[in-house]
Amino acid sequence: MPLRIAPRGGGNDDFLTRITGQTWTRNHYQVFLHTFFSFAMIHATRKTLATVKPSIIHTWTSNSTGPPFMESEEHATRFLGLLDTSFMITYAMGLFISGTLGDHYNPRKMLSFGMAMSAFSVFCFGFLTETYKVYSAPLYIFLWIANGFSQSVGWPIEVAIMGNWFGKNARGTVMGVWSACGSVGNIIGTLIASHVLTFGYQYPFLIICSLLFGYSILVYFQLPSAPWDLDPNSHHESDNKDKLELNRPPPLGFFRTWLIPGVISFSLAFACLKFVNDGFFFWLPYYLHDGLNWPETFADTLSTWYDVGGIIASIVAGAASDRMKSRTSLIFYMLLASFVSLYVYSQSPASYAWNAILLLNAGFFVGGPLNMISSSIVADLGKSDKLKGNAEALATVTGIIDGTGSCGSAIGQFMIPNIQHWYGWNAVFYGFMAMMACTTICIAPVLIKERRKRLRVKAREDKALLDSDSASSDSEDDVFLSDKTTRRKHHGGQSTFI
Numbered sequence: 001m002p003l004r005i006a007p008r009g010g011g012n013d014d015f016l017t018r019i020t021g022q023t024w025t026r027n028h029y030q031v032f033l034h035t036f037f038s039f040a041m042i043h044a045t046r047k048t049l050a051t052v053k054p055s056i057i058h059t060w061t062s063n064s065t066g067p068p069f070m071e072s073e074e075h076a077t078r079f080l081g082l083l084d085t086s087f088m089i090t091y092a093m094g095l096f097i098s099g100t101l102g103d104h105y106n107p108r109k110m111l112s113f114g115m116a117m118s119a120f121s122v123f124c125f126g127f128l129t130e131t132y133k134v135y136s137a138p139l140y141i142f143l144w145i146a147n148g149f150s151q152s153v154g155w156p157i158e159v160a161i162m163g164n165w166f167g168k169n170a171r172g173t174v175m176g177v178w179s180a181c182g183s184v185g186n187i188i189g190t191l192i193a194s195h196v197l198t199f200g201y202q203y204p205f206l207i208i209c210s211l212l213f214g215y216s217i218l219v220y221f222q223l224p225s226a227p228w229d230l231d232p233n234s235h236h237e238s239d240n241k242d243k244l245e246l247n248r249p250p251p252l253g254f255f256r257t258w259l260i261p262g263v264i265s266f267s268l269a270f271a272c273l274k275f276v277n278d279g280f281f282f283w284l285p286y287y288l289h290d291g292l293n294w295p296e297t298f299a300d301t302l303s304t305w306y307d308v309g310g311i312i313a314s315i316v317a318g319a320a321s322d323r324m325k326s327r328t329s330l331i332f333y334m335l336l337a338s339f340v341s342l343y344v345y346s347q348s349p350a351s352y353a354w355n356a357i358l359l360l361n362a363g364f365f366v367g368g369p370l371n372m373i374s375s376s377i378v379a380d381l382g383k384s385d386k387l388k389g390n391a392e393a394l395a396t397v398t399g400i401i402d403g404t405g406s407c408g409s410a411i412g413q414f415m416i417p418n419i420q421h422w423y424g425w426n427a428v429f430y431g432f433m434a435m436m437a438c439t440t441i442c443i444a445p446v447l448i449k450e451r452r453k454r455l456r457v458k459a460r461e462d463k464a465l466l467d468s469d470s471a472s473s474d475s476e477d478d479v480f481l482s483d484k485t486t487r488r489k490h491h492g493g494q495s496t497f498i
Helices: 015-020 026-051 053-061 073-102 107-131 137-151 154-165 168-178 181-199 202-222 263-291 296-321 327-346 352-382 394-423 425-497
Strands: 235-237 243-245
Touching: 026 053, 026 073, 026 107, 026 137, 026 154, 026 168, 026 181, 026 202, 026 263, 053 073, 053 263, 053 296, 073 107, 073 137, 073 154, 073 263, 073 394, 107 137, 107 154, 107 202, 154 168, 154 352, 154 394, 168 296, 168 352, 181 202, 181 296, 181 352, 263 296, 263 352, 263 394, 263 425, 296 327, 296 352, 327 352, 327 425, 352 394, 394 425
Parallel strands: none
Antiparallel strands: 235 243
């Protein structure tokens, strides 16, 4: 079925078409919903470990069934930090590989396989080991590394599928709403864990991985990865509005993709930003339990307000960016505001209402830019006019940016528990603010370049306008002189006649 970009404001268009500028067919709804909830399930499985950390620490340090698996809470906390670091390192490596493979092979099959393997790894890690009391550090590390590699298939493939179906005019709004899938998954994982945690920490893992495996089957049979999957003879309107035959374009290549303008800057910025966001992702429930002394289920529920802020920011900022000359400037101003939001939250009192409000605010200014870079900005870069329509690099760009970001996150997950142990939670928040400063510095050159380009374009337009006015004035003068000469000749002819 053809992908069409409709003009905004058509009188007979439905609501979604009017606000996105994208004509929505049945396939567009199907792609949006399946990619949204499939990645939400992936994130829910990832969030489960962060949510049940206090229970795992208690189990590992308990001696009720013999010698404890971990000597102390400090050792258990550091081992969990090592698991998070191992996950992010493997996840980062997998993103670089999966992004490239996604431009070469069938995205739908790759996504379904990755989801199924992740579900199996989580099932073994969280449910089988606890049910059969198998406590082994190498086994835990192996299973969580396998989960990281399996989950790395998700994001670059899903962004590429969305980019295949939705045009550039709709990317800010559509991708802004869609990028909230990770935050929705965090909330799903947290709520499931908080409600069944009393039966044992293995049951949240069981429920989440069952949902993920079920959705992997649905994705395999129901998700069209691109319009050409449905009709090889159809045509598709590209970002430069040229009609192209829907034969799959040749991939650009991993190393050449790094040279696309903006890829390196946004990759480094994303590494710093993901350091902070994943710090909240992995350690916020534990901070609320350990730092503010709230019950575990209470802390899990409260932590969802950070994700709610990210969801609101994704929708609002995504829609606003479609109406702005530059998405980068919006991200830049949100990053500046994040300094204030992080500092204020670090000073928050032990009050549920205040923590909810301040977490919502922090999630808006930290999670919002992260979601925009990982979705709208990535889609713009992967479908850049610099590629001139002869190469398809969207999955590779996604893998590079998210992979570099995950490297930053891996460093963060190693540093956070150690910083907290030696210097306290306030030092962790000051570290977050320092990383937000690095994020702002990394995207500043892109913002400056965009503004210089707009100034050059405006100068050329002004010059063209002046030249046009001058030419018009000269033309009018020529017409006036010609008309005056004609009247004189005519007058002279009449005098002679008389």
